[in-house]
Amino acid sequence: EYQSSQLPAAAKPSEPNRNRHYDPKKPHITDTKITKQNWWKHVNWLNVTLIVMVPLAGLVASFWTPVKWQTALFAVIYYYFSGLGITAGYHRLWAHSSYSATTPLRIFLALVGGGAVEGSVRWWARDHRAHHRYTDTDKDPYSVRKGLLYSHFGWMVMKQNPKRIGRTDISDLNEDPVVIWQHRHYLKVVIFMGLILPTIFCGLAFNDFLGGFVYAGILRIFFVQQATFCVNSLAHWLGDQPFDDRNSPRDHVFTALMTLGEGYHNFHHEFPSDYRNALDWWQYDPTKWSIWVWKQLGLAYDLKQFRSNEIEKGRVQQQQKKLDMKRSKLDWGVPLDALPVMEYEDFQDQAKNGRALIDVAGVVHDVTTFIKDHPGGKAMISSGIGKDATAMFNGGVYMHSNAAHNLLSTMRVGVIRGGCEVEIWKRAQRENKDVQYSKD
C-alpha cells in the first residue's frame, strides 16, 4: 500500500489468483498450523500431481516402454529446447528484459517454455522478480533460508499465501501480446507442447507414439523441471560468491552444467539485467550463446551488458572484503599508539643492562629471544642492540624482506620520544653545541 500509493505508475497488485474460490478477505489456509488432521489441506495437489505424481507414473511406465534411439535423441533435443524456453525466454527475456526479441522468437520461446510445464511466463516472471527484489526474505517466493528442499520445490508442493509474496511491477509484461496470449491459453499450450507435440512427432516420424509420450513427453518434462528448479536451490547453496556475500546466490560450474548456464548465480543476482550469466568464453553458458546466435540471425537485439568497469569494481570490493576478514584474524603486533613512550637514554640503559633492545624507525623492539634464531646470524643482529638500526635493517647492511619487517613488528615494546631522529640530533649536539633539541 505504501508503494502503490506513493508511486502510482509502478508496482501493481500481484497476479490475480486463478482459483475462483479464493477470497482475499477470508483467512488463508497458511494462517492455520499444519496438524495431522488438516495437512492435506496445506498441500497443493495440482502441483504435486504435475511435478511428482506424473513423473513417477512416467518412470513406472518406462519399465514397459522400449527405447528407440531416434526417440531418445529427439527427447534430448526437445529437452534443450524447453530448457532454453525457460532460461532464455521466461528468465532472461521476460523476467529481466536483458535483451529484446522479435515476435517470431517470442512466440517460439513462449511455446517451448510452456512445454517445460513450469507455469505461464506472466506468473513465473512475477514470482521471479519478487525473488530478485526480496532475495532471502519472507517476501521471496523461494527463499533458500527456508531450507534447500523448500527452495527446490517445497514452495510449489505446499500452498502459499499469495499476500506473502513481494509485489513487483509487471506492467511491461502486460503490454506483450505473446505473454498475454500464452497466459490466457496456458492449459492448452502445456498439454500440446508438453505431451501432444512430442507424442505425435515421434509417432509420425519414428512410429513410436508410446515412446514419444513417455520419454520425450513425461520424463523429459521431469528432467527439465528438476534442472531449472536447481537455479532456486543449488544456485543459492553451492559455490563461490565473487561479487557479493550479503545474500545467498552462488557461482558454481556444476549448477551451470545442470541449468544451461544459469549456475553463475552470484553474478546474475548482482547484474540481473546483463544477458550473460558467465563472462568468460570458457565458462558454460549455452543460454548466452543461443541469445548471441539469435542476434546474428536478426531474431534478438539490444543485448544488455553491464559496463565491465562496474563488474570489476564489484569483484574488487568483494575481494577486499574477504581480505579484510583474513587480515582481522592475524596478529599485526601492538599498534604504535598503544606502545609506551621511552626516552632514548632509557632505551640505551636497558639495552646495556641485558635487555636486547633495537631501535628501528623510532620503535623499540625486544629481540632477546630472537637473537639465536636470526637467519643473518647472532653477530649481525647483536651489532644493532642499543642503537638506532633503521639504516642497517633497511639496506645499510642488509635489505630485509617483507617477512622480516612483519616479524619485527611483533617484537615492538615501545616508541622513542622524538622519533627516529633522536640519535642524529644527539650526535649533532655533541659536535655542534648550538643545535637546540627540545623534548616535546
Next chain:
Amino acid sequence: EYQSSQLPAAAKPSEPNRNRHYDPKKPHITDTKITKQNWWKHVNWLNVTLIVMVPLAGLVASFWTPVKWQTALFAVIYYYFSGLGITAGYHRLWAHSSYSATTPLRIFLALVGGGAVEGSVRWWARDHRAHHRYTDTDKDPYSVRKGLLYSHFGWMVMKQNPKRIGRTDISDLNEDPVVIWQHRHYLKVVIFMGLILPTIFCGLAFNDFLGGFVYAGILRIFFVQQATFCVNSLAHWLGDQPFDDRNSPRDHVFTALMTLGEGYHNFHHEFPSDYRNALDWWQYDPTKWSIWVWKQLGLAYDLKQFRSNEIEKGRVQQQQKKLDMKRSKLDWGVPLDALPVMEYEDFQDQAKNGRALIDVAGVVHDVTTFIKDHPGGKAMISSGIGKDATAMFNGGVYMHSNAAHNLLSTMRVGVIRGGCEVEIWKRAQRENKDVQYSKD
C-alpha cells in the same frame, strides 16, 4: 670492506679460489670484452667438461649400452638420493640451517650430494647465500635478470669474476667437520660417489659394470644436475608470486616436480629459514617429507618453521598489493572533493528544467541517459528526480545492490551545500518558522 670493518664478527671474504694461478691484483679475464680471438679464454672448460661434454659422451655411449631393468631401477633410486643430497643437504641444511642433522645424516648427505657433481657444500652454500642476500642484483651469482639460460648454467659455463659475487658469512660451515672434510677431499668424493660406487654396485649386484657406469653414473649425474639447475632458472621465471613480487622468485608445481619440491620458490625466498618449501600436504615437497621422516628416526631435529601468522601476513599483503593495482585501473567516479558545490535550490531548478538530477546522500547525480535503462523501470527512477532520494534508494523503496551503488557513483555531477539534511531542514523550517539554518 664497509661491512667487515664495521662488523668484525660477520661477513668474511669469499671462499679462496682453488686456481693456483689466480691473483686478485691482476685484471681478471672478465674485465676484457669477449672477442673472436679470446672467447675460449672466457669459457670455464672444466665446467663445460663436467656438465656438457661428459653427459654428451654418456648419451652417445648409451646407444651401445643395453639397459638392464635392475640397473635402471637403481639409477632412479640413486637419482633421488643424490637429488636429496642437494635439496635436503646442501640447500636446506647447510645453506639455510633450516634444521639440524646428526653426524651420520650429515655424512650421508655430504656423500650423496657429492655424487650429484655440483661442487662442495662449502662452495655451493656460499654462492647460494649470496643468491638469497643479493637476489636479482649483480652480486647474485646466478641472477635471472641476466637471462634464463645464464641462470640455468651460463654462470658455470663462462668464467666469473670472484670479486663480483656478494660476500656472505659462512663461519658456521667452517665449524662443521663434515663440511670441511668434504671440501678437502672433494675430488675423491665426486669420483667415488658419482661414478665408482654406481659402477661397482651395478657390476657386483647385477653383473652390469658398463650399464652402472653409463646409466647410474654419467646420465644420472646429468639429470640430477639439470633438475637442480632448474631451481635457479625455472623457479625464477615460471609461476605465481603469492608472497612478494619485488623480486623474481616464483611458485610453480612443474618446477616442484622437477626439483624434489624446491619449486615453491617465492615462499622459499621469503621464508628461507623454514625447512618446508610447500605448506600444504597436497603440494609436492618430498624433500620436506624426507626431513620429517629423518626427524621421526631421530636423525634430524630442530626443524624450523616460520610462524604461520607471519606467513599469512605476507600473503595478505601481497594480495592487497595486487588488489590495489586492479583497483587503480578502474573508474570510481569523480572524487567527492573534486565535484562542484550546488545550492539545493539550484539542484531543484535544474531538475525542473529538463536535467534529470537525483540527490542521494548529499551528492547530485545526472541520470538523464540512464532512465530508459533503469532495471527498476522508468517510473521508479523518475519519481526521485529533483528530490533527496537517499532513503528511496537505500531501502525506502528498494534496497539497491552494491552494483547499483557503484553505477550511481559514476553519475556524480555535484555536491549539495549543507549535505543530505538540507531537505529535512527546509521542511522543518516551513513547518516551524523558528528553526534556524545557516549556510556555511
